[in-house]
Amino acid sequence: MCGIVGAVSERDVQGILLEGLRRLEYRGYDSAGMAILSQDGTVNRVRELGKVAALAELIESAPPKGHVGIAHTRWATHGEPSRLNAHPHMSGDRLALVHNGIIENYQELRDELKSAGFEFTSQTDTEVVAHLIEQLYRATADLTSAVKQATGRLRGAYALAVVHADEPDRLIVCREGSPLVIGVGIGENFIASDQLALLPVTDRFMFLDEGDIADIRKDKITIWDRDDNVVDRPTSRFEHAADAADKGEYRHFMLKEIYEQPTVIKATMEGRITDTRVLEQALGTEAGKLLENVRHVQIIACGTSYHAGMVARYWIEDLAGVPCSVEVASEFRYRKHVIQPDTLFLCISQSGETADTLAALRQAKKAGFRAALAICNVAGSSLVRESDLVIMTQAGPEIGVASTKAFTTQLTALLLFSIALARHNGLSSEREAELVTAMRLLPGQVSAALALDKEIAELSREFMDKHHSLFLGRGTLFPVALEGALKLKEISYIHAEAYPAGELKHGPLALVDSEMPVVTVAPNNDMLEKLKSNLEEVRARGGQLFVFADGQSALKNEEGVHVVHIAEVHPVTAPIVYTIPLQLLSYHVAVLKGTDVDQPRNLAKSVTVE
């Protein structure tokens, strides 16, 4: 939630900040602002309601000038989206601050600062921090000390960037529970919520640890850890091509990302399989040791990543014979659990910064799980740094708020993991070879599914004026139906529910009529015959069926039934291939409805608050 960017340079930083905000807009986009230290010793702050484009328009005629600045794009948590609640927040007219995260004890601090004479102009938790730092600055006359002392008073999750007109050469940042990266330049340095924001100016990055505070100057970076020791944090180079953050020929990032799937699925398998085997070492040098005595797997994730976990449960239990539980992180973290001996804790997260998932991981580490494995797409993220073993997905940056390629690469990584675990639990080499062969076919099969784009675009017209829809699947395809329904909800704002098809007659069938499209994923697996009976139940009640089915399934177009044929796939890899048509369907419905496909209302890409 929220994106922050900052720069200390010899040149004017306004353009760098604006481009950084554009690239961070996926994190929140209800208002935006920037504060720049001017050469005349004042702070020039501009803020605007709405997207970054609105801010750009506001400053176009008179861009603020200066060499040190901070900027923010907001996803509202405390206080409605408005210009007054937009960041940067100021204390007096000399200190400005941007914040990503949530300050839990803000009310108590607000009361205290009000009694001390500070006046509040917004409803945000952030303004409290600005006044708190200013209060401490008056006593210390040193911005770093003031920030250090202030962090001792804050509870919650935050990444902060602070500038003060009395200290015009520097920018102070800190992080606790929210992401922050330092971009290292030549004669200039930067900070941002993620690397993408800074790619036009640098490809070298330092990641701050939890509790770190840094003093950023144009030619020097000093970092203190939470115990106030000066520390070095390693610098690494960004590993993806700089154009990954461009839409290229595509109308939307989401479509570009849907089309990237054959490549990124292949990249996620690369170096990890031979013709016949999964290379366990490639999952991490400790993988063999960690997987050896796993007797149970506990999967934790949110949203789309949770759906990937639900598919994995079928694979882990079916292939490895190891019991597996899956739970959403926001529930898991707030209940007592019974931990079975030798349970592996598995977190799935595209961003690696989802607050609920991280909280669950931190709890699990204290609770006696065997080890923590992460499936993640962002190297250097908190999740990656805090896990014992990591399998990186190779999706590259995902900009569209609705997750697509992250999901299918998560499934790919989870299948590699399931096969590796299965080998420790008696999987025969013949079966392993069969599964790996099926995986190697995936890039081609996903490309073939993408070739159905036109046919699916045509079909999407049937959804345009609908208000509700049902998605059905069985077995591993039930979570795929859940994911299809989530995509449709997120970007087209059509209410969509997913059910295991066998549940239909236990309630949802009552909803079915000609106004309720029913989408079904029906590969040729051992559930197909049962699924066909479920489809008959819908047809008999006048429901409109949209079925994505294997050519061998004998399902045909007829009155009330629209069938899109998918090429034959192995039952184990079917969830990956059958996800594609559902992504395309939701995309085309959203385009027809004219919604903001890449930045759907009320959502943000990275949910770093609770």
Ligand code: F6R
């Ligand atoms: C949906 C979507 C979200 C995320 C969820 C978890 O399209 O993107 O449901 O999957 O917020 O995010 P990560 O995977 O970053 O932990």
